[in-house]
Amino acid sequence: MQDSDSIGIVSPQRVYFDTPLNLRSGVTLDSYELVYETYGELNANRSNAVLVCHALSGNHHVAGVYADNPKSTGWWNNMIGPGKPIDTRKFFVIGINNLGGCHGSTGPVSTNNKTGKRYGPDFPMVTTVDWVKTYTRLADQIGIECFAAVIGGSLGGMTAMQLALDAPERARHIAIIAASAKLTAQNIAFNDVARQAILTDPDFHGGDYYSHGTYPRRGLRLARMLGHITYLSDDSMATKFGRELRNGSLAFNYDVEFQIESYLHYQGDKFADLFDANTYLLMTKALDYFDPAQDYAGNLTAALAQAQANFLVLSFTSDWRFSPERSREIVKALLDNKLNVSYAEIPSTYGHDSFLMQDDYYHQLVRAYMDNIST
């Protein structure tokens, strides 16, 4: 069912760029397409645009529904819409599918014009630095000199932070939610297990499964199941599933016995139906590579010296994958640079996924912050 203050029917747009893009990996992409959605109206000054950066498995469909599918609600529909924390009566909101994605923007699934074949494993590695370049080009295209705000959760928060560093004059506010200034070794380890699940799937064929007519479904499914465990918290799993059995008694075999197994299998299957394995590999790598302090001998304060925006940093108490400590490191570096920053640690039980959930305090904080952004 659609809530009354939802944005309603939306449709994606597509923009083609033929200016070569020099990627951080050293590879140049001659041309590419980006898919995006917009909600609300761009004001006369073109000063009310809010860019929403998506997380690992996200896309451009942030709010509203598609005409042909009433269940296709955008992933941040509870946050964005008329009267919602990011109010589309005030802001012109843009959702974008990252380069390398599998929901319309050029990525491994796309056809390479030079070869007439899908890019597959030949699609170059992309990083937050590259995405920021594409975001500013899209902004140029739409005629937005400076975003009122750039907002993101998880990998999206990191990309928002990258924009504050690489294009400081192009955003007045940056919101970094449930993110980190760099992944911990534990996080990289989780990502690698996820990647190994895909890379070692016999149907992977070095990433060229498209031309083999196969799909590394088992690998992607496992990767997602692992990821999903880390995005929840022990408490939320215990509350939701406990040790509840699916059929009431132990079967003493390897079929699904516990409800949590059933849930994870379902999530894994659903994801494997919707997502491209190569894109998943690319996006987890982009996460691993993110480390703006790297060029400054590990000094995040020095890295953030270029930033000019005002910042909102939010973390969630039960998020162990991107814990509040990681957010505090960002806050510390912003404070060292005497930048305007507000930071709140939000009591939560849903783990990393909290940033997608409907939570009163969380939404009120975002609303309060956004209300004070003058356009």
Add this chain to the structure above:
Amino acid sequence: MITEANKPLLTLRPDFATIADWIVPESSVLDLGCGDGTLLRYLKNKLNIHGYGIEIDTHNILACMKNGINVIHNDLESGLSGFENASFDYVILSQTLQAMRNTEYIIQEILRVGREGIVSFPNFGYWKNRLQVAHGHMPVSSTLPYQWYDTPNIHLCTLHDFEQLCQQHQINILERRVTNHDRKVTLFPNLFGVLAFYRFGHTTL
């Protein structure tokens, strides 16, 4: 659009006004236990200071956000580790000292992070407090509005006590102001003062 942040601030709480009196325009201010951010908002609008508030209470953090001031969620009891040495002109601790567990530590932290510290607290030496104690009861008043069993105030002190602590830590008291219901008290301040305000800095050797 009228938001909390751009609504005019008509009157400032008298105790905040006393503190605001000491702040030099354009300076940097860290307000510990900043509540809903009223003081910082005033200082920002009137004196163009650059400041941050520190709060632990979620309602207050939200109120600060509505007030359009920088607020950082932090537990003061764990110190100010997120802040570099001498990074602020002033560090304010307004009517919070008496509720802190690590009182000595926070005073040291104030002077580590700030060039000057400003502290205010209810004077336990006020004669009405003494009278209530003399009658065998813990004081309850407008500045100490709690019963002994539900009070957050665990480290109450008098002017003499605070000054002694400063002496022990070689803290240089730069200015003191004592008030009784908006009036300055100069005669026997430890007896007639309800609220005490101190501005202090490092001892110059």
